[in-house]
Amino acid sequence: MGTFHRGKSELHGITVVVDTTGPEIFIGRCDDENEHGIVLDDVDVHRAGEGGRSKEDYLDRAARLGVWKKHDRLFIPREKVASVRRLGEL
């Protein structure tokens, strides 16, 4: 069965981890990315140390079960992005 997502980036539809140069780390389903930044749908965000959990602690649980979304849609500017990885590959 085909998809309905022409003209989007390679990561379109994939759940990704967007780590930033700051304390925030985002997990969401990539809608699109380009030189300006990345747009995520159904996004959770964690700040290092929040709830006593480091970024790594947060990622460990997210990789097993997924995340509860806090935002329907977010744009993360490219200059804030330190890395983009597929959650399914963690």
Add this chain to the structure above:
Amino acid sequence: MPYSPMLVKPMREELTQAGVQELMTAAAVDEFMNHKSGTAMLVVNSVCGCAAGKARPGVLQALQHERRPDRTATVFAGQDLEATARARSYFPDIPPSSPSIAFIKDGELVYFLPRHRIEGRDANAVASDLVAQFDQYCAAPASALADAVGVGQP
């Protein structure tokens, strides 16, 4: 907003034609989930081909395996909203995602395959994950047991 029923129909039928029970109401989900004994697999179907297009054939392939769940059912996320919400309510600690697959033994969730573990993989890989669970939790079919103990052999 749900997609057109006509567009979704083949995605439903891909599973139902293989014998997977479709649950379209909360009551149907309750009836399925309240049957506690044995093994059951619940597939949260979805339109998005990025992952569901791999999940459905993976499920079908896995169901060809010798050991398989006693009961299989599906709800369609984004389409059958009430049924999907009720199904998810049985796993309150699991963040919702679709497609996804829950495996239940004697009423307890023993395995969950979330969307992000389906994305980017092929049907063989999804089937392989499911078959590993079938081998762990499902009883061998009666014919295999009979062969193992020599029933019916001289």
